[in-house]
Amino acid sequence: MSEHEKSVDQHVGELLSGMVDGELTQQQRQLVSLHCETCDECRENLENLRGLRQRIGNSQLSELGEDQWRENMNDKKVTTSRSIGWLMLVGGLLAIAGIFLIAFILSDEIHIGMKLILIAIYGGLATLLYSVLRQRLIEQKTDKYKDVEI
Numbered sequence: 001m002s003e004h005e006k007s008v009d010q011h012v013g014e015l016l017s018g019m020v021d022g023e024l025t026q027q028q029r030q031l032v033s034l035h036c037e038t039c040d041e042c043r044e045n046l047e048n049l050r051g052l053r054q055r056i057g058n059s060q061l062s063e064l065g066e067d068q069w070r071e072n073m074n075d076k077k078v079t080t081s082r083s084i085g086w087l088m089l090v091g092g093l094l095a096i097a098g099i100f101l102i103a104f105i106l107s108d109e110i111h112i113g114m115k116l117i118l119i120a121i122y123g124g125l126a127t128l129l130y131s132v133l134r135q136r137l138i139e140q141k142t143d144k145y146k147d148v149e150i
């Protein structure tokens, strides 16, 4: 059946979703409008479809927002645990390095210049660890404060 053969007397069920989506030609829209003026069944279907489409649109939007939020939370957790892992690793390495450093410094066989370089490297690492730790502690405090607020 071609579109020209469709008349106002025929139900327009298959055109209703296209009408809601705005995919119809002007001729098709007129056909649907005209038909819905006289046919309660199709008019009701059209209104139901419109309502449904609106609800789907709205819920898709809010679900997207929720997913985004959840993703952000997961990212934060992963980042935090990763940071703690790094801190433990670096802290352990620094402890070992510290023991070696003391042995080096106390040793008479190692040149004073070498000792100074090692102290500089160790001092740099310790400073880095301290600054990362300090930042982490501040972030944790902020997180706790947020929890209390909520």
Ligand SMILES: [Zn+2]
Pocket: 010, 011, 012, 035, 039, 041, 042, 043
């Ligand atoms: Zn109808």
